[in-house]
Amino acid sequence: xxxxxxxxxxxxxxxxxxxxxxxxxMVFPFAWMILSSLKTKAELMDTSAFxxxxxxxxxxxxxxxxxxxxxxxxxSVFISVLTVAYQLVSGMLFAYAMAIMTFRxxxxxxxxxxxxxxxxxxxxxxxxxxxxxxxxxxxTFAGLVVSNLVSIFGIFxxxxxxxxxxxxxxxxxKLDRASHLQILLYVVxxxxxxxxxxxxxxxxxxxxxxxxWPSLITNAPERYLVSQGLRHxxxxxxxxxxxxxxxxxxxxxxxxxxxxxxxxxxxxLLSGISSTAGIKG
Amino acid sequence: xxxxxxxxxxxxxxxxxxxIMPTRQRIRGLVEILLFIAPAMIPLIVxxxxxxxxxxxxxxTDWDYMTPSYHIVGLRNYVTLLKSSAFSSALNHTLTLxxxxxxFTIVGGLLLSLLLFNAFRxxxxxxxxxxxxxxxxxxxxxxxxxxxxxxxHGIANAILRWFHLPGSKWMASSQTAMICVIIVTVWKSMxxxxxxxxxxxxxxxxxxxEASSLDGANVxxxxxxxxxxxxxxxxxxxxxxxxxxxxxxYDQIQILTQGGPAGSTRTLLYLYYQLGFQQFKMGExxxxxxxxxVIVVAFTGAQNEISKRLVTY
Numbered sequence: 087x088x089x090x091x092x093x094x095x096x097x098x099x100x101x102x103x104x105x106x107x108x109x110x111x112m113v114f115p116f117a118w119m120i121l122s123s124l125k126t127k128a129e130l131m132d133t134s135a136f137x138x139x140x141x142x143x144x145x146x147x148x149x150x151x152x153x154x155x156x157x158x159x160x161x162s163v164f165i166s167v168l169t170v171a172y173q174l175v176s177g178m179l180f181a182y183a184m185a186i187m188t189f190r191x192x193x194x195x196x197x198x199x200x201x202x203x204x205x206x207x208x209x210x211x212x213x214x215x216x217x218x219x220x221x222x223x224x225x226t227f228a229g230l231v232v233s234n235l236v237s238i239f240g241i242f243x244x245x246x247x248x249x250x251x252x253x254x255x256x257x258x259x260k261l262d263r264a265s266h267l268q269i270l271l272y273v274v275x276x277x278x279x280x281x282x283x284x285x286x287x288x289x290x291x292x293x294x295x296x297x298x299w300p301s302l303i304t305n306a307p308e309r310y311l312v313s314q315g316l317r318h319x320x321x322x323x324x325x326x327x328x329x330x331x332x333x334x335x336x337x338x339x340x341x342x343x344x345x346x347x348x349x350x351x352x353x354x355l356l357s358g359i360s361s362t363a364g365i366k367g
Numbered sequence: 368x369x370x371x372x373x374x375x376x377x378x379x380x381x382x383x384x385x386x387i388m389p390t391r392q393r394i395r396g397l398v399e400i401l402l403f404i405a406p407a408m409i410p411l412i413v414x415x416x417x418x419x420x421x422x423x424x425x426x427x428t429d430w431d432y433m434t435p436s437y438h439i440v441g442l443r444n445y446v447t448l449l450k451s452s453a454f455s456s457a458l459n460h461t462l463t464l465x466x467x468x469x470x471f472t473i474v475g476g477l478l479l480s481l482l483l484f485n486a487f488r489x490x491x492x493x494x495x496x497x498x499x500x501x502x503x504x505x506x507x508x509x510x511x512x513x514x515x516x517x518x519x520h521g522i523a524n525a526i527l528r529w530f531h532l533p534g535s536k537w538m539a540s541s542q543t544a545m546i547c548v549i550i551v552t553v554w555k556s557m558x559x560x561x562x563x564x565x566x567x568x569x570x571x572x573x574x575x576x577e578a579s580s581l582d583g584a585n586v587x588x589x590x591x592x593x594x595x596x597x598x599x600x601x602x603x604x605x606x607x608x609x610x611x612x613x614x615x616x617y618d619q620i621q622i623l624t625q626g627g628p629a630g631s632t633r634t635l636l637y638l639y640y641q642l643g644f645q646q647f648k649m650g651e652x653x654x655x656x657x658x659x660x661v662i663v664v665a666f667t668g669a670q671n672e673i674s675k676r677l678v679t680y
Contacts, residue, residue: 105482105493112497112558118522119511133525172406180407189400195408202415204667206615208636209656212643213421214414235410266399295504298617302644313506317622330514337507344502352495355502359559360566 116341123334130330142331149335154307158315159340165230165311166293173237173289174282181244182270186256203238211302218303225305233303234293240285243358247281248274284358287351291344312340419660426653433647444654454655456630457638461662463545464634465613468552472609473602475553476560481594483561484568494565497558505555505618512551513538513623541631544624548632551619556609563601571597603674607667614663635659 122130124141149155183189184196214233215224223229251274259269275282297313304310310318316336348355426444430437448454479497483490500508515523516537524534538544575593584592595602617636620626626633626641633641635655643652 101482105479108479108482109493109496112500112554115508115511115515115554116499118515122514131520133520133522176406176410179403183400183403187400187403189396195404198416199411202411202419204664205415205419206611206636206656206659206663208615208617208639209422209660210415210418212425212649212653212656213418216421217413217418232410233414236407236415238411238415241407266403291502295502295506297504297506298621298640313504313618316504316510317506330517330520333510334514337510340507341503344504345499348495348499348502352491356494356498356562360562 119334119338119341123331123338125331127329127331145331145335146339149332149339153332153336154310154315154319155312155336155339157308158310158312158319159343161227161309161315162294162312163343165227166290168231169234169293170286170289172231172235173240174286176236177240177244177285178270178275178282181241181248182266182274184241185245185248186251186269186274187266199238199241203242207299211299215303224303225309227309229303230300230309230311233299234296237285237289240289243281243285244278247278251277280354281358283351283354287347287355288358291347294344316340422653422656422660425649426657428650430649431647432649440650444650448651448654448658453630453633453638454635454658457633457635457655460545460632461614461634461636464549464552464616465610467549468556468613468616469606469609471549471553472556472560473605475557476605477564477598477602479557479561480564480568483565494558494562498562499558500555501559506622508555509551509619509622512547512554512619516547516623538624539628541627541629544628544632547623548616548619551623552613552616555619556612560605560609563605564598567598567601568594600674603670607670610666611663614659635662 121137123145124143125135125138126142129135129138184192184199218224218229218233221229221232223232255273255277256269259273264272294311295313296311300311301314301317304314307315307318319336427439427441428437429440429443483493515521518524518534518536518539521537523537527534535543538547571594575597576589579589579593614634615636616634617640620632620634620637624632626637636659639652639655639659642648642655646652
């Protein structure tokens with residue numbers, strides 16, 4: 087008995103040790119970002135100085151007040167809100183049509199969406215660039231939103247959720263002569279609320295983090311999204327050259343809003359993300 | 368329910384039969400369907416379906432973006448691409464990145480979830496901790512990794528020196544640059560993988576473990592036959608997701624190495640970017656995009672076939 091107990095204790099302690107090691111490795115880049123952002127130039131160059139002797143909060147003041155970074159963050163938030171709002175509405179309507187309405191060609195339409203889901207978005211970039219330039223929307227906020235109005239992932243997630251709505255509830259609403267829009271708004275949406283919330287969260291994060299496509303269609307620095315702005319301003323010989331303390335402070339300020347959102351919405355986000363397994367698998 | 372309720376009587380007085388569909392009503396129904404579909408369908412056609420068709424069409428031309436005219440050149444772009452060493456090395460790098468990032472992410476994610484499963488209180492916080500790299504902007508965290516890997520002043524080499532190991536040039540050397548890209552990619556996605564495995568582990572029936580230990584199975588046999596086969600749908604899902612993410616990796620490459628040094632981290636997607644948006648060789652770029660497309664579709668198709676046969680649901 088004692089040996090079994092001891093063995094269990096030992097295995098628990100190995101478990102904790104390995105988990106701690108994993109945790110330290112995972113968190114280290116964030117910790118190093120914060121530590122580096124608070125150092126002086128001399129401390130940065132001296133690798134034996136692990137902690138800053140006196141935290142240089144002025145780096146944050148500089149990055150937050152005397153750099154275009156807040157503007158980039160604002161651009162990203164603004165574009166994300168507009169994009170996700172439209173994605174929610176269009177995704178809701180389309181998913182409803184796919185899950186609940188019946189009409190000829192529905193299967194084919196859904197197959198088309200299914201195929202689009204597999205395609206790497208980069209394969210659309212060159213012609214999409216030309217389309218945007220014909221619409222005279224290159225290098226505009228409108229172009230950033232317009233080219234990203236549909237989330238195929240969202241359609242899948244919502245369709246999945248809408249199909250879980252008990253059929254009798256929809257049928258009885260129909261008998262009560264509710265229109266499709268009324269059924270969507272008053273029967274389906276309240277039941278699918280967790281999925282709607284996870285979709286909004288996941289999509290907002292994706293929009294905020296988006297880099298490749300926005301950087302291809304945006305030229306003017308005042309319209310940069312946060313990732314492109316961060317890279318341009320701090321790395322590409324911006325006002326500071328490669329002042330690593332500033333780069334780290336800027337990165338920290340960029341990452342912070344996301345970690346805050348995540349801290350508050352962790353459960354909705356994680357359950358939404360786990361439920362995506364059923365979509366592709 | 369909040370929608371306005373009309374009595375059944377009223378409906379009958381209105382005289383509109385439930386199953387009979389007069390033409391006017393059929394048109395109304397059609398318009399309603401269109402109104403539901405159009406808000407997603409129009410942007411989808413303009414920015415997804417049409418561009419994909421167009422990409423394939425451009426890949427058979429010598430269009431250079433600057434001049435409006437172009438000629439149809441048949442398969443020439445594909446031949447040029449297949450013959451070029453840039454393409455074959457890009458294919459190689461793509462394969463290296465996909466396979467190693469998928470393998471490390473999945474093995475690490477499974478290990479992490481096994482350690483976390485039924486562990487102790489505070490698991491929620493730990494889960495949040497290891498998951499956070501997934502949601503943070505790749506550009507921002509790649510900048511941090513770039514600073515960590517800095518050959519002269521980075522902490523990575525400082526740590527190696529503490530252990531009396533020789534320092535590395537990391538991203539500055541074509542020998543190690545890809546390793547840096549892989550480390551960042553795995554770091555970003557491992558917590559994500561473990562979240563899926565945790566959900567899957569919870570679904571493996573406990574009774575299987577009890578029954579098999581009565582039958583004298585050891586821990587290793589249990590792991591192989593119960594745990595691994597129980598989570599196999601998740602493993603398949605993660606193989607697809609991590610491989611497709613690897614195929615589409617751009618942000619970390621753009622920040623850390625820009626495809627260099629000496630093209631050692633130039634993947635197929637990065638080659639596409641350089642051909643199309645730096646050299647304006649639209650024909651070759653779109654041909655590379657079509658190659659990427661074919662790989663993704665073939666891979667997904669193969670995965671579906673294999674999972675039908677192998678995965679135990």
